[in-house]
Amino acid sequence: MSVGAVVVNYNAGDHLVECVRSVRAEGVVDIVVADNASTDGSDRAVAASDPNVVVLPTGANLGFGAAANRGVAACPGDYVLLLNPDTLVEPGTVKVLAAALDRDPGLALVGPRIENLDGSLYPSARTFPSLADAMGHAFLGLVNPSNRFTRRYRMLDWDHAAARDVDWVSGTCMLLRRSAFEAVGGFDERYFMYVEDVDLCWRLWHAGRRVAYEPAGCVVHTIGLSSEQSPYRMIAEHHRSLLRFSATTLTGPKRALLPLVAAGLAVRTTLAWLQRLRRDRPPAALH
16 A cells, blocks of 8 residues: 655744655655645745655645645545654654554554653553543643543553554554545544544544554654644643534533533633743742
């Protein structure tokens, strides 16, 4: 099966060039950069560094999912590697991920191990949390990241050394089976940023397809490149996306809980803003 690659870019600077270079080193011929109206020249820089890359202007900052959909539509390949621009693909990763899809026709997408710059694990394989776990993670996670709700949601008590089916994997890097992706309509473009990967995996599972984690492949990620450009808006977008996903997945009598979920997310948005404000505030001068 042929493999293409799509990188969604928004002002990623030199990271984009290095990302594309790492994908090209994997032997991927068709690479599309879906550019969300970058103003930092990164779109021109990647075109200059790799004349064979296709830079696809989206015309505006459409968000991740909408740009990814356009990139996938423009990219040849039975499989499509979808990447953030602040990632580096480790040698052999594309081959390993493609082999996982080759072996298992029921597998819709697979994600690799994702590491932070210091080599530590980023927990990219996660569960669809129960409402209790979601609320516990939402509030306790702000002050105690090792709480039991967060640990269960992020699968932190699993060593991440073995391949296995999981509920969802991060859109930071995933290899998509095009036929499965298109069968569920791609990413839901109502999500501007965040949770579009959770929603995609949710719909794939409900369509009878599966999602897997394959740690034999690895990607190194510089976390927060996009979100740090407008952190307060991204905090709001994150919580807005969580509410949208809740509205999608809570069915039957549980829908009566939506006002409570909305109120809880509004409170958490405020707490996250305050936490960020405290972090951004310069330390008081010493007297």
